[in-house]
Amino acid sequence: MREASPRELMVLAAARRIHDGDIVFCGTGISMIAAMAAKRIQAPNSVIFFETGGIDSQLLELPLSVGDPRVMTQASIHTGLVDSFGILQNPNTGSRVVAILGAGQIDAYGNLNSTCIGPYHRPRVRFPGSGGATDAAVFAARTLIFMKLERRKFVEKLDYLSTPGWEPKKRGKEVRHGRPEAVITNKGTFMFDKRTSRMYLATIFPGISADEIRNDVGFELDTAQARMEEEPPQKSLDLLRKHIDPQHLII
Numbered sequence: 431m432r433e434a435s436p437r438e439l440m441v442l443a444a445a446r447r448i449h450d451g452d453i454v455f456c457g458t459g460i461s462m463i464a465a466m467a468a469k470r471i472q473a474p475n476s477v478i479f480f481e482t483g484g485i486d487s488q489l490l491e492l493p494l495s496v497g498d499p500r501v502m503t504q505a506s507i508h509t510g511l512v513d514s515f516g517i518l519q520n521p522n523t524g525s526r527v528v529a530i531l532g533a534g535q536i537d538a539y540g541n542l543n544s545t546c547i548g549p550y551h552r553p554r555v556r557f558p559g560s561g562g563a564t565d566a567a568v569f570a571a572r573t574l575i576f577m578k579l580e581r582r583k584f585v586e587k588l589d590y591l592s593t594p595g596w597e598p599k600k601r602g603k604e605v606r607h608g609r610p611e612a613v614i615t616n617k618g619t620f621m622f623d624k625r626t627s628r629m630y631l632a633t634i635f636p637g638i639s640a641d642e643i644r645n646d647v648g649f650e651l652d653t654a655q656a657r658m659e660e661e662p663p664q665k666s667l668d669l670l671r672k673h674i675d676p677q678h679l680i681i
Contacts, residue, residue, distance in 0.1 A: 434662050436616035437681050438670055439635050441467055442662045443614050444530065444574050453477045453527045455518065455566050458495040459680050460576055461530035466492070466674050471666055479517060481562045483509040492675050515562065518569040524608075529566035532576045535588050538628045538649045540575065540595025540610035542567070543588040550590055560592040567593045572611040579615035584647040596627035617643050618659065623652070633659040 434442075441464045448454055448468035454476055456465045465478045466489050479485040480496045486506035493500040502508050517523045533542035534557045544560040546553035567573050577583055595610050613620040613629065621632040630652040631643060640653040675681045 433636075434667055435681070436635060438667060439659060439662065440464075440576065440614050440616060441670060441681065442666055443619050443633070443659060444468075444576070444612075445471060445666075447572075447574055447612060448473050448476055448528055450475045451526065453479065453517065453523060454530065455479060455481075455527055455570060456530040457481075457532070457561075458493075459532075461532070461574075462489075462493065462496075463670070463674055463680055464530060464574075465489075467666070467670060470669055470674070477506075479514060481511055481514045483507075483511065483514055485509060485514065485517070492679060494679065515565055518565055524569045525571050527566075527570040527572075529563075529570035529573045530576065531563045531566060531573055531593070533563070533593065535583055535585050536575065536577055536613065537585055537588050537595070537597075538651075539597035540573075540613065540622060540629065541588055541591055541597060542575070542593035542595065543590045544592040545590040547589050553589075564593045567595070567610070568608050570608050573608065575610055575613045577613055577615050579617045579643065579646045581646050581648045584649065586649045596622055617646065618656070628652070630654075631656040633657055635659050636661065 441460060444464035445468040450473040454465045456462050469476050477486045480501050482496045484501035484505045487501050488504040490503050491500050518527055533544045535543035544557050544563060546556050548554035617638045618634040619632050620629045623630055634640060634656050640656055644651055644653060670681055
């Protein structure tokens, strides 16, 4: 069997961080596959929901977007945007939510830019925007972030702050909880130091060196705690390849 691809390693690294009983808020693409994998591997009682109103979706087939009707397949509730975000903002449920996000830029404290590169009014690149990511990051108990590891994405200073991370001065007094827990990339995973709130290298994917990762990051990075990411079992890879995404639409 072929070895796990970087994208497969990313999916399973995220899936391992979803626990039984978690409520998972995810979007289109790789985050959806991670939520589906977690539910089938070690978190059968996790609840997946989408901002478009599918709550506790069974996801028998891979939807192509959060607006795909398949997000409603055997869902416990078919509702809408307001009720979905109510799950995030309710302290009883928000304290159990794991949000899976992505962005165009990230800094050392996990602050995200999903808006633009360059000046806001005359940007070089305009992104789609944060959508519900800011609400998710603020109100969810934990946030997992998917990013491709590139120096232009891991930056010292964001061009625009779309979604707050750890840095205290970037967060308002109204925030109850919620912080980024891990950043999952195609070369390794990062976590945040409890004392400094800065990102550090936690695991390295097979065939990658710490120096290679350090060169792809645009800020000072602690790599002293890094260990090798565990190899995924063949059973988990088969689940991804044959059942969750058999047409290889995303993986």
